Amino acid sequence: MSRFEILLPYYGDVALMQDAVRSVLAQDGDDWRLTVVDDGREPDVPGWFESLGDDRVRYFRNDENLGVTGNFNRCVELAEYEYLTLMGCDDLMHPNYLRVVREAVERFPAATMVQPGVRVIGSDGEPFDTLVDRTKRKLYAPKGAGRELLAGEELAVSLLRGNWLYFPSICWRTESIRKFGFRADLGVIQDLALVIDLLVDGASLAVASEECFSYRRHAESESSAKAYTGARFGEAKRFFVETADRLGAHGWAQAARVSRLHLSSRLHALTLLPGAAKHAGRPGVNAMLRHAVR
Known part of the structure; x- marks a missing residue:
């Protein structure tokens, strides 16, 4: 079977x-x-x-x-x-x-x-x-x-x-x-x-x-392309904030704090700044800086 x-x-x-x-x-x-x-x-x-x-x-x-x-x-x-x-x-x-x-x-x-x-x-x-x-x-x-x-x-x-x-x-x-x-x-x-x-x-x-x-x-993957324009990180920020609220209501206080901080996502945005400057220019750089500094 x-x-x-x-x-x-x-x-x-x-x-x-x-x-x-x-x-x-x-x-x-x-x-x-x-x-x-x-x-x-x-x-x-x-x-x-x-x-x-x-x-x-x-x-x-x-x-x-x-x-x-x-x-x-x-x-x-x-x-x-x-x-x-x-x-x-x-x-x-x-x-x-x-x-x-x-x-x-x-x-x-x-x-x-x-x-x-x-x-x-x-x-x-x-x-x-x-x-x-x-x-x-x-x-x-x-x-x-x-x-x-x-x-x-x-x-x-x-x-x-x-x-x-x-x-x-x-x-x-x-x-x-x-x-x-x-x-x-x-x-x-x-x-x-x-x-x-x-x-x-x-x-x-x-x-x-x-x-x-x-x-x-x-580099040509869907996620990489969206990362250089900042679109990936806009979606990520929305998800992490919503998830923090949800997990807090569920009683998972530590998970809620980690989601609200989403530190690894913010650090990842910083590592992609050179690529964003090359592929997406100032709009991509500004979008990722906004994500990184919350």
Whole structure:
């Protein structure tokens, strides 16, 4: 019986998408299915999927462009199995991805989410270690024995200090993610918003350290483009302030304070000032300075 729905919301580079699909097809077992939801209009894509001739693969093309968040929600609507992964269309699963996830859900059957070990790669597919990723790894990610299952305010505080998760690599319990979905008013930080929704609802996160997924970073990504104009940080500020109010009312006073401060987001804005000056000029620089100094 199939348990894992691997969802690929697709838009953009055809070759990278095809590499992502091939990495999924290399998974072992017969308990999974790949569902691709195409939000673009590249002419040869439908024919390529038809040529695969693989009944483990479903392909859909949206009648109209839904955008990032809209396509995420469309993918979740189509999921039918117990667990799902919303993989990035330029990321890669290692052959051991599903084995690592299976072992995690067997060890922690009540867990809502599984964060496996991740390798960060650049546009060329080679390892790519950025300041953001070093900070996630060294400052924000929990360390030490007994940190394999996390939940509640402790996890909310950790993620609001600095979101150390790699969203496209996470395996989610389908019924839980469908309960909330992705907020239509958020275009970049919607993954953290969903996790906070789940934590307030009582969810838990299993952490598996074995590396089994390659997450691709490159400057032309949606989040990077919005960062240089300051749009990402306007959205982030609104989210953190709203979340502080919500968590305070929920009784999570420490998490509320951390969200209101959102220090890592403000520091990140400062690190991008040179790029903003180059790519967006004074408007981008001013927007990020406003975010950084509150």
